[in-house]
Amino acid sequence: MKTLILGASGATGKLVVLQLLERNLSARIVVRETAVIPAKITGNKNIEIVKGNIDDLTTDQIQKLMLDCDSIVCCLGHTISFKGIFGKPYNLVANAVKKITDAASSFDTVKKFVLMSTTAYTNKKQGEKNTFGEKLIFSLLKIVLPPHKDNIFAGDHLVYGLEAAGRIEWVVVRPDSLFDEENQSEYEICELKTRSPVFNPGRTSRINVSHFMAELLVNDILWQKWKYKTPVIYNKDCRER
Numbered sequence: 001m002k003t004l005i006l007g008a009s010g011a012t013g014k015l016v017v018l019q020l021l022e023r024n025l026s027a028r029i030v031v032r033e034t035a036v037i038p039a040k041i042t043g044n045k046n047i048e049i050v051k052g053n054i055d056d057l058t059t060d061q062i063q064k065l066m067l068d069c070d071s072i073v074c075c076l077g078h079t080i081s082f083k084g085i086f087g088k089p090y091n092l093v094a095n096a097v098k099k100i101t102d103a104a105s106s107f108d109t110v111k112k113f114v115l116m117s118t119t120a121y122t123n124k125k126q127g128e129k130n131t132f133g134e135k136l137i138f139s140l141l142k143i144v145l146p147p148h149k150d151n152i153f154a155g156d157h158l159v160y161g162l163e164a165a166g167r168i169e170w171v172v173v174r175p176d177s178l179f180d181e182e183n184q185s186e187y188e189i190c191e192l193k194t195r196s197p198v199f200n201p202g203r204t205s206r207i208n209v210s211h212f213m214a215e216l217l218v219n220d221i222l223w224q225k226w227k228y229k230t231p232v233i234y235n236k237d238c239r240e241r
């Protein structure tokens, strides 16, 4: 099994690559020229590194990258800097998602697609509702924080556009506040948010996100359970907070 990974140089993307390697799977990763990749990844024969900026690639180029891959994982996100948050490309994630789904329509076989999203994405189609306070904050964020808008566009493209499209099956994984911890720990997966991401956020370690994403790709029962859904992932140790 081979996976195309976008955002593989990022804090979570790197961990997804390592999780796949632990499972003896191979991956093609697309990273910018400037990206810093750990030696464990660059030196591994199961990893193919393609240098380039995903935002500059056409749908045809992305289709070629997807050709011999069974699955795609997107862990792209805007760099936490003034330029990363307020500069172009404003729709980094949504553009990549659109190109992936467009490219997938030309294949004969169905591909799995896992998108890293956020609990700031509300799945209204699944019955999630924001409180008055959350609506206020999210509306403000949509105006002042381009990456928030990008995450909404990306999620909506899958949730509202593609449920029955046929050539791609997707899962939108929604972590709460991300943090780093060395080892995987217990986590829970919920169909809907159980905490307010604004007023009572939970925590999700990046390693747990990467573990869940890798398990989705290899465990078909898990995949069938979450296919076309937007599971929220929380570390179990944040339950009491």
Ligand SMILES: NC(=O)c1ccc[n+]([C@@H]2O[C@H](COP(=O)([O-])OP(=O)(O)OC[C@H]3O[C@@H](n4cnc5c(N)ncnc54)[C@H](OP(=O)(O)O)[C@@H]3O)[C@@H](O)[C@H]2O)c1
Pocket (backbone or CB within 6 Å): 006, 007, 008, 009, 010, 011, 012, 013, 031, 032, 034, 035, 036, 053, 054, 055, 075, 076, 077, 078, 079, 080, 084, 088, 089, 092, 093, 116, 117, 118, 119, 147, 151, 174, 175, 176, 177, 178, 179, 206
């Ligand atoms: N922060 C939180 O608490 C939180 C919570 C839930 C969800 N999220 C979401 O989780 C996602 C990933 O988080 P993370 O911390 O793993 O992200 P990260 O470490 O910032 O990684 C972002 C990835 O996107 C790439 N990227 C950024 N700007 C790019 C551009 N202009 N062109 C091409 N590639 C670009 C980066 O490449 P380079 O290495 O080349 O920069 C990197 O591979 C984000 O979408 C974020 O919205 C965040």
